[in-house]
Amino acid sequence: MTDFLLLAVIFLAAGLVAVPIATKLGLGSVLGYLIAGIVISPVLSLLHVDVVSIQHFAEFGVVIMLFLIGLELEPKRLWEMRDRIVGLGGGQVVITAAAVFAIACAMGMNWKYALAIGCIAALSSTAIVLQTLNEKGLMQSDGGQASFSVLLFQDIAVIPMLALLPLLASPELAAAAHDVGHGADDGHGSSLSLVAGLEPWQATLVSVGAIAAVILGGNYLTRPIFRFVAAANLRELFTAFALLLVIGIALLMTLVGLSPALGTFLAGVVLANSEYRHELEADIDPFRGLLLGLFFMTVGAGINFALLAEQPLMVVGLAAGFMLLKAVILFGLSLVFKVRGAQGWLFALGLAQIGEFGFVLLSLATSSYILPDAIAELLLLSVALSMLVTPLLFIFREQIIAPLYDRTQKQRAADTIDENNDIIIAGRGRVGGIVDRLLRTAGFSTTVIDFNSRHIDFVRKFGFKTYFGDATRPDLLHAAGIETAKLIVVAIDDQAQINEVVRHVIKHHPNVHVVARAIDRTHVYELWSLGCRDIIRETYDSSLRMGRSSFEALGISREAAQKMTDAFDVIDKQRLREQAGDYDVTKPPWENEEFITRVRESLEDWEAELGTAMQSIMREDHEKQS
Incomplete structure (x- = not known):
């Protein structure tokens, strides 16, 4: 009991100290957890802690995360994503595995080793990528959705990989292992299985039956059980049933040889339309956060610095080589599937690492005599380093790549405004677009300016006339006819830019009536201090309704x-x-x-x-x- 409490204190304290600091520095929580794991690694070594065993337990956080993601996806939405899941995901896995296989064979490696390494390198980190995308608000972006499609296909691809890799077992490695007296016990013990000893077609039937049980049970059994549990009016019982549901499905998938993460994701999709969906999210989410944090810390703590010190060029070169190769393949696929611009870089850099399933496949590869221990240890360290670098790549993309594309947009010349109307609308988004349609249908002519070139190109296809330009620039307002205008509607979605436009117009064109969009109540006070008196809080009227x-x-x-x-x-x-x-x-x-x-x-x-x-x-x- 004392050992357990000591470990709990160490991990919790490390996370509570490192993560807020990393977040405040703009590094993100994932890198904070990884650094915390590195810091406590010597302490864990002194205590002879089995970090790998803790990591296997913490990987359940990935299972819970996919269940929660499934709750956000209705079956219809999943079906709409099928082209990207199969095309992007399938293309990435096949091309990456084939490229690594070809390079390894060209370097004289045994083809069985090469194929195993290719399968391992094809996988990315569901935990790190999805956590970071959600944290940075990028999950719903084009690059975020493309990344999710690939990760979902990878989780599916793990199933045949786990089934096929043992066929690559090397008799020479098995004989060598027995000669030195290890290999009879990998330390994990035997595990239960419902498909052990079955013919392939029988195992397939059992697996299909398990999936059908999850779908049918989710549709027809969960609601009455939820109602029965809810009747007790004890919140802890609902939490217990939510955990039982996720753990039970994960266990069932494991027993039939399928990915537990895939099974719980499927269950989440089935329950996406359930009236208990939000209660499930609220009860399960804290466990996801804690377990993922523990998983990231174990990755940091598991880095073998002794091996890194012995062969730094080899280890760093392997990690860099894998990530560069995957990034090139992913970027090429982003062009084919029209994930353009900064979103393509988000997709390519975000998925360039080798993920947590790489640990699983490497463990299988060593215990099944597929890879020699020396190669496996180098790969384990390379996988850990690639995961450690990933948050830094997200920061690189955010600080360096994205601004380059923003600068490119700014370099686009402003459109020539060839009309002079009494009404100017600055910003044609979800606010300005409705204002423009309302005024135009009443017979008023408007001049609409927006600074999002992609959005302008999109709305022009529907016949909405919008000029590209930065409304904070006085010369552009002059070109739009601010001197003779009667009204300007400032509907930009950036608080600082709204203030800048309002300040300029009220100071230099006091005869123009200004209607300004306010982000919140505090923003109202700022606009009031600038002299604006027609201020519309963007969510106020909808809240009243x-x-x-x-x-x-x-x-x-x-x-x-x-x-x-x-x-x-x-x-x-x-x-x-x-x-x-x-x-x-x-x-x-x-x-x-x-x-x-x-x-x-x-x-x-x-x-x-x-x-x-x-x-x-x-x-x-x-x-x-x-």
Whole structure:
């Protein structure tokens, strides 16, 4: 018990210290965990800790992560991705494995060794890539979706690899192992299997049956079980069942020789339309984060620095060679499948490493006498180093590659504006586009400016006239006719740029009416200080409508719900105008002590006044309904 508690303290303390520091420095949580593992590696060695065993346990975090990703994907969406999953994923695995195989054979390596290494090199790290994409908000980008498609195919490809690699066993290695007295026991013991000793066609039937059981059980059995568990009104029981569901499916997949990660992903997709989906996410997600953090730390702790010191050029050269080869192949595939620009680099650099399944295949390769121990140890270290470098590649892409493409966009010459309208709209995104359509359908002519060249090319295909240019530039506003315009709608999605446009127009063109988009309440105060008085909070009106719908859902009539919403709107805007004068824009919100004090003092009166108005409206409504 003491040993377990000591290990828990070491890992938790290392993560709690390293990750916040790494995140604050812009390195990301994954690199923080890896560094934490490297730091505690000497301590673990002194305690004779079996890092590999802990790593096998922590890999369950990948299983949970794929279950949660499956919950976000409806079957229809998965079917829509089939071309990329098979094309991009299949192409990457086959081409990478074939290229490594050919290079290794050309260097005189045994073809069995070469094929095993090719299969290992073809796989990337699901844990690191998906964690980093989610952390940086890139999962829904074109490069993020392409990466996910490849990772999903790789998880499927692991299954035949695990089945075929033992066929490459070398009798010479087996004989040598027995001669030195090892190989009879790999330290992991025997494992249960439902397909051991079966004919291939029988094993296939069992595997298909297990997949069918997951799909049918997810569709027809989980709901009644969830209702039964929920009836107890004990949250811990729901958490226990959620864990049982994931662990049980992972166990079933393992027993039939399939990837547990693939099985839980499939279960997540099946449950994507379930009314219990969000509860499942909330209960499972903390376990995913902790286990993935533990897994990353074990990768860092497992780096064999003694071997690295003995053969630094060999180890670094192997890791660099694998990553360079994979990056070139991935970038080529990104061009074929039209993952262009900075997204192509995200795809290529993000998947260039060899992943956690490489550890699994290397363990199998040594225990099944496929690879010599000397080669396997070099590959294990190369895999760990490639995973360690990956967060740095994401940072390189973010800091160096992406700005280059942004600069290229900026170098595109602004369009010549050949019309002079009374209305200028700066920004044609999800806000400016609707404003433009609303005004045009009412018969008003607008001049729309946007700085996203790809988006402009897209909307032009639908016949929407938009000029490319940076609305923060005074010369572009001049070309758009700001001197004679009556109105400018500032709908850019960047707070600093909104302020810049508003500041310029109000100072140099005071006769032009400015309607400005505010990102949040604090931004309203900033725009107010610049002199703008027609400020629209981008989520305010939709929030009021949601509140009104909530009133109606609670039995209040539509008329009364609207009156209550209007009462809130009037008082909130009144308070907003009063508070704007107290806000010091030169200080961060949390340092505006005078402003915070005034708001807290007025909050009680505000709530009392609004509460009285609300109660009066509801009483009137109740009397009318009765």
